[in-house]
Amino acid sequence: MSNRIPVGLVGVTGYTGMELARILAGHPGLELVSVTSRKEAGKRLEDIYPFLRGTGPGALEISLPSPRELASRCRLVFLAVPHKTAMEMADALLCENVKVVDLSADFRINDKAVYEQWYATEHTRAHRLEEAVYGLPELYREEIVSADLVANPGCYPTSAILGLCPVLARGLVETDGIVIDSKSGTSGAGRKAKVGSLFCEVHDSFRAYGLGTHRHTPEIEQELSKAAGASLTVSFNTHLLPIDRGILSTIYTRLRPGTDLETVRAAYGEQYHGEPWVRVLPEGTLPETRWVRGTNFCDIGVVLDSRTNRLIILAAIDNLCRGASGQAVVNANLMLGLEPAAGLQAAPLMP
Structure with a gap:
């Protein structure tokens, strides 16, 4: 037995x-x-x-x-x-x-x-x-452990929230004018037969959808407002990639006066120290969806455009694993007293 x-x-x-x-x-x-x-x-x-x-x-x-x-x-x-x-x-x-x-x-x-x-x-x-506890382990681990009902985060919000939390929580970027530009693989549209998801409609093309109306917007704003300690509004824009799985979010922010890239990188290191599923990439290395395929990792990279004083944050996840089912398993592990990483130790699938 x-x-x-x-x-x-x-x-x-x-x-x-x-x-x-x-x-x-x-x-x-x-x-x-x-x-x-x-x-x-x-x-x-x-x-x-x-x-x-x-x-x-x-x-x-x-x-x-x-x-x-x-x-x-x-x-x-x-x-x-x-x-x-x-x-x-x-x-x-x-x-x-x-x-x-x-x-x-x-x-x-x-x-x-x-x-x-x-x-x-x-x-x-x-x-x-x-x-209900919002099921993002990096932010709500203790609450998840004692929860009976966990709301597993959406795929786009997972990438956006993990990407922005360290700098918003420490007041390193302006809270207005944030633009989240996200691209997802076609599996994010679900498995039902729809014309827009057919191979010939998606292959060899790239398109935007749901601009200004995507239902993940209030979820993102809710959690980012908590991180910033003040209500904020973001411009959240989504696109469909001609790939099976993966999300890449490119996030545009403005640094607050007196903040430099070293301070920003220190904030990410502090926020995600000891977190097994967030990998803050070294300077000069940017996330790619293939590096997280089939895993619960979220890869984060940051770039400072000193000419425009913009901090550009990139976050890559697998929309089906970290953005849905893998994260659900981490939450279940925590709720049932198991090792959080149980069942999720596989390395990304390459190529």
């Missing part, structure tokens, strides 16, 4: 569900014992994901989502389902005393009205917002 902790996964057919199944297949302390999907119920996991054949999760039969059934088998459940669906499932599981890591946006935004404005839907479980 396995001595690993049993966990479940609701919504196994999307890219984040797929990535979670991949990571959990090799996790030494967590055992995936239940996977659900309304569309694929009755099939084995290896039937829809042949790459899992011969692994423990591969033989699992996909079932219909049932909070009571999940609670009878699992200590923690990952929710890899769309917003609105997640809030109701999370509430039902919490009522059954099951811990939840929610990969949707339903519990990331503290203010109910702000959530409803950006997501154009009523938040029917707003009483859970106060107990």
Whole structure:
């Protein structure tokens, strides 16, 4: 009999569900014992994901989502389902005393009205917002350890927040005029068939989308405002890259008077000292998405354009791993008393 902790996964057919199944297949302390999907119920996991054949999760039969059934088998459940669906499932599981890591946006935004404005839907479980912990381990590790409900951060926000926190928290850059220019691989658009995500629409092209309207904007502003100790607004602009996975965020800020690059680099070293998943790159080296592929790393580089007094911050992550499923596993590890890095020690996949 396995001595690993049993966990479940609701919504196994999307890219984040797929990535979670991949990571959990090799996790030494967590055992995936239940996977659900309304569309694929009755099939084995290896039937829809042949790459899992011969692994423990591969033989699992996909079932219909049932909070009571999940609670009878699992200590923690990952929710890899769309917003609105997640809030109701999370509430039902919490009522059954099951811990939840929610990969949707339903519990990331503290203010109910702000959530409803950006997501154009009523938040029917707003009483859970106060107990939800934002799942960025570098900022909220202690709170995550004791949490029953963790709101796993969005992919773009993960890169932007980690990139900006050290300088905002120490008052090294101006809080107005910040521009976050982010590019994501196509998997960030989800696994559903959509014309805009077809190979011929994406390959050999590069385009912007969601300018001024992207739903990750309030999440970014919420956490950056906390870091800065004052409300701030950012210009957040997103683009679609013709690659499978990865995010590169290029962030433009203005240094405050009297601040130099040495002070900035010291701030990053201090902020992320001992943090296993943030790699502050040496001067002259800039992040690339291929250096973090398939891992939970966030690579950060900083450049000072002395001519314009702009501090340019670059942050690269894998949108499916650090930006979703890998970060969810770190949160689960912390919530269940396991080593935070368990199941995530693999080096980036190159080339």
